[in-house]
Amino acid sequence: MTENSLDTSGRHAAADQASTERAGASANAPGSADSPAHVDSSVPSRVAAPPPGGAGRPPRPTLGRRAAAFADSLWRPGLVLAAVFAVWWFVAAREYVPNYLVPTPGQVWETMTGQWSELARHTVVTLYETVLGFLLAAAFGLATAVAIAYSRTLDKALYPIVLFAQVIPKIAIAPLLVVWFGLGLTPKVILAVLIAFFPVVISGVAGLRSTDPELLDLAATMGAGPWRTFRKIRFPNALPHLMAGLKVAVTLAVVGAVVGEFVGASEGLGYVLLLANGNLDAPLLFADLILMSAIGIVLFVLVEIAEALLIPWHASRRAGVSLTTS
């Protein structure tokens, strides 16, 4: 029985049919009426003509168009930022607030450029802790999510622990971590992992559980094992949820690293912040804050880019593509 291959050769009616379909698609310019399917009745059993109203695929956005869209997304927040900056500059320059509390943008700029090599070193330290913590949180979080989504037992066993780990105030256990692991890299990374872990688990579980049961049925009729089903269906299906969780996680990882540095460190932006605070060095403090935010923003954007590359098919990423007629 299996020898019976469903032979389809010797049937080339579709060749010219394809051009019909394409012509039909291009004729579907906005506003033009759908042309009825034209069927060549001389070839009886062939499938012809596009379904009425079926349009061809919209063209993929070009690089230029994407750059324009990117620029378009920037000008509004840019404007707000400029306004905030102007207010800051105005307030500080007029000394409505004394400069030792709020320095002028110029002073901050001077500090930033003057102490650049020092600041850069500390930024790299914090960035390293953050990225390491984020990656570990992503890996452990995903593994935990898979365990929870696949096993009822592990679900019952792990979920309460994950929740418990989340509700302990991380800042409160930071000193303990320093006592245990010293002043080096370890406690900061652990703190970053602890803070960033939760959103990854929650989003991962939600994503893995959102698989259409019909798709799992489909996989079963294809005789696919759990690994193939995970790789080809469940994991890609979970990606949109997971990416949302990772975006939250990456910004939280910065918080974790900085809090770790507050409690005990000899380098990193958190350490510099404490130092600046102690010396009432407002310009340094502001420069430091700007660098911290920059780390968060840059990492967030990187995850966004990863998302755009990984799930271009998802509805959340499609908006605008269908509006290419203008």
Place this chain on the structure above:
Amino acid sequence: MTAAPAATGTAIGMSGLTVRFTTRRSQTTALDDVSLDIEPGEFVTIVGPSGCGKSTLLKIVAGLVKPTSGAVSLLQRPVRGPQKEIGFVFQKAALLEWRGARANILLQAEMRGMDRAQAARRADELIEMTGLTGFEKALPHELSGGMQQRVALCRALLHSPPVLLMDEPFGALDALTREQMNAELHRIWRETGSTVVLVTHSIAEAVFLGTRVVVMSPRPGRIIRTFPVELPAHRDYAQVMSDPRFDRLATDLRGLLGSAAANH
């Protein structure tokens, strides 16, 4: 579990299938004592009112739903879990939204570990046959409902399964494309001799394609009657439509379905 089905020779054997779904709010008897034997190479079409358990019946045969009581055999082996000697077309297309049309069809090959080059060639044949040429890379949301169904059909045919289970595969097609797909499916079935079970709401489709038409009652689904279709094995759409035997059978079916619904 009652007596083993599997009279020798049957491709699909169902005996005494009863299915009750218990949800928090209610209990539904979807199928009530359904028995049906299908010979190899038969093309059985199932018609019945909405909600009478047609989809459930197909899923039982595929091993995706466990009957409350009764037994099923597929290719003379008892069905105890998901079956893979089948091609299943689900009622909704069930495509992976991140894959293009061709990649969706090739999922079948990837999941089964089939030979890549051979599967790719076969996928291209099927794409051509179902008129999807030019849309190989289109994502499901860029395809019309009917095109999505055709992709799902190609996916179910890719591995040349000995048994095809199809749940309203042409429901979202316009009348014309539907006729053409019917003719195409008829040809495939004739050439391959595979066993097909097809659920449909179209009486014309049921008669044109089937060697036997099974009529089911409203919920709880029972088989009211089965009609052998006395038309030549090799059918032409236009000829069948003008055949008096087609008219008679179609009228009978319509009457039976109508009265079944009225009695309910």
